[in-house]
Amino acid sequence: MEKPQISNGNTAEAPTIFVIFGATGDLAEKKLFPALFDLHRKKLLPKKCHIVASARRPFSDDEFRKLVASFLSTGKSFSEEELTSFFKIISYHQGFFDEPDTYGRLAVQLQKIDDSFGQCSNKLFYLAVPPSFYETILKHLAASELTKPCGGELGWTPLEKSRHRRLPTPVDVGSLTGWTRILVEKPFGNDMETARVLDRLLGSLFKEEQIFRIDHYLAKESLENFLKLRFSNGAFGAVWNHEHISRVEVQFFQKGDVKGRGNFYDPIGALRDVGQNHLLEMAALAAMDEPKGKGAAAMRKARGEVLKKFIFASRDLTEVSSRAQYEGYSDEEGVAKNSQTETYFRLVLALPTPRWQGVPFVLEAGKALPESRVEIVVHFKHKVHGVCPPGAECLSLNRIVFRVESLPTNSKEGSQPLDAYEKVLLHAVGGDQTLFTSTEEVMEEWRIVMPVLNLWHKMDSPASLYKYQKGTMPKIA
Ligand SMILES: NC(=O)c1ccc[n+]([C@@H]2O[C@H](COP(=O)([O-])OP(=O)(O)OC[C@H]3O[C@@H](n4cnc5c(N)ncnc54)[C@H](OP(=O)(O)O)[C@@H]3O)[C@@H](O)[C@H]2O)c1
Incomplete structure (x- = not known):
């Protein structure tokens, strides 16, 4: 199958890491892992690609991969080789959304993957979690600098942020390699007011071109x-x-x-x-x-x-x-x-x-x-x-x-x-x-x-x- 043409000319060939928060949930089970698996076996993912799956229950990488196999077992026929090949690009990251340590350890894990790629990779953070967690995760992601494109100096640091006592200008993602993007699921907010608050938060931390609000x-x-x-x-x-x-x-x-x-x-x-x-x-x-x-x-x-x-x-x-x-x-x-x-x-x-x-x-x-x-x-x-x-x-x-x-x-x-x-x-x-x-x-x-x-x-x-x-x-x- 040919790679679909993406309209802005991005080749989607750069090394890319998907970080999925809520990787053991219903959406991850029914939609995300089946979709990622199919993209992997159709060879439509970037050549250097990794999936870091994050949730709160403790799993070893192998235990989590078995869980993924159970996600895929309904309604799909696939070969053992396809599954083994998919497993190679999956790691598990245990952590609680409200603990800073979750993000510190995630940074170390992502750095190791970047080291194995020999390159700073693009990062796509998928919030497959109930909307009540969005604010917590977004703030921790920004504070830990995980969403700062690794190619650039144009971003801000928590220290700069505290000095200026205001939310800074978001990073200029267009000119950088090693971009970061945020995917959020619907429902986007619970009402007009919560949607506004969430939108302001997202807008203060990221540029619109980094934010992908999903209505599949x-x-x-x-x-x-x-x-x-x-x-x-x-x-x-x-x-x-x-x-x-x-x-x-x-x-x-x-x-x-x-x-x-x-x-x-x-x-x-x-x-x-x-x-x-x-x-x-x-x-x-x-x-x-x-x-x-x-x-x-x-x-x-x-x-x-x-x-x-x-x-x-x-x-x-x-x-x-x-x-x-x-x-x-x-x-x-x-x-x-x-x-x-x-x-x-x-x-x-x-x-x-x-x-x-x-x-x-x-x-x-x-x-x-x-x-x-x-x-x-x-x-x-x-x-x-x-x-x-x-x-x-x-x-x-x-x-x-x-x-x-x-x-x-x-x-x-x-x-x-x-x-x-x-x-x-x-x-x-x-x-x-x-x-x-x-x-x-x-x-x-x-x-x-x-x-x-x-x-x-x-x-x-x-x-x-x-x-x-x-x-x-x-x-x-
Ligand atoms: N389900 C669908 O078909 C569907 C369709 C469209 C949109 N959506 C949207 O997708 C999003 C996710 O929905 P979902 O149904 O997949 O949610 P869910 O089944 O409730 O899954 C929640 C996930 O978050 C993790 N989690 C919960 N509390 C945590 C904490 N304090 N720290 C760390 N991890 C925690 C859970 O991990 P543990 O398993 O380890 O507890 C689990 O992986 C929602 O915004 C929903 O509206 C869902």
Whole structure:
């Protein structure tokens, strides 16, 4: 397989170390190690590459590698040689996030790897941890100078920082070798305020081009194809407006419930988990104007500009937002007995722009629903002189469904498209931020959802929390 072209010309060939904080967690197990393993066996990682896996439980390198083998054992066929070769680039680092010693020892471990490469390597710090740890880890990383590019003198030291008694100018990463980058997962903050605090912290320690905020839906092959269809095809461009489209739906339905993830899910809920990020990003891709120019900056700007314009379709939020919880949710392990957390939501947004005047954008997501599917559904207006006469049954089918989750394919493994996390990792190595959300996008997404979250979390909220049976669609009155 050919190496994907990364748009800013980075060759992604320099020695690189991935440092994964939270390497024993759910995300690392289900997404990161499978993606890294596949990239390794497709020979898409830099030639000199190492993964330092960090978490709090004690493991020897070999014990941790066995854990990685168990992560990979579901749904993949691979040879013993491929696994052995992958193991060679993995080491484990035990440490607690809030202890400075964790970072001191990590620095020694990274230096040893750099010594074995004979070169100062690029470092990519992946925060695969619950967001409550972000601040602690980021501050320790900066204070220990681990995020200072090893090629440069342009950075700052903790001593300089304490002398100036203010956060210094971040390093000029563009001109240095041995860059450092930070990858943070969604949810980015827990609300507008925490997102702002986190953003200020990140902005004070790193330059925007060092920060990679992941919304892995942006890396879905199907969404990239959706954009190609929209903007490379004159036929679609001409009808992509309120004259031809009556409604756009973005749906994120999951059959699974929160079993085993109650601790994580209960303080968050469906709107924060997938609405504030995946669904709004998909709505932005459906609604945005064509980016003015090529590259990450133009694409991020186009997404950000349309997000800025989304409003609710009515001032009365109880009319345009609804929430529900599946029966039995509060019996799940880790869930509060009196939990008011929504496992389903529906929002009706509008875009008061010439292109989208009067077109509702309906965002809907939930767990324990009858089926799993992620789709953008575009409903077209009926043409009076169309093939179907007015009133005929086929009118309801006047829509195009873009399925976002990829369907199983029979093609050979080598020719399969890259999985979203493989792309996220490769693009971060290459320094291309097209698939990552900008700070503007994140803030606009919080601006949109905050009024609804405030309404739902008010004492005696007028917004009912409907109940639904697992495996059924909620019936909202
Ligand atoms: N899970 C998913 O599919 C998914 C999808 C999209 C985004 N995300 C996001 O990814 C991030 C990680 O989620 P997750 O579900 O993987 O979390 P998780 O399963 O709770 O994993 C937490 C990790 O952090 C480590 N850890 C916890 N406390 C620590 C401490 N005090 N010191 C050192 N290590 C500590 C744990 O190590 P031990 O095992 O040693 O305790 C574990 O490796 C979150 O931001 C989440 O929103 C997850």
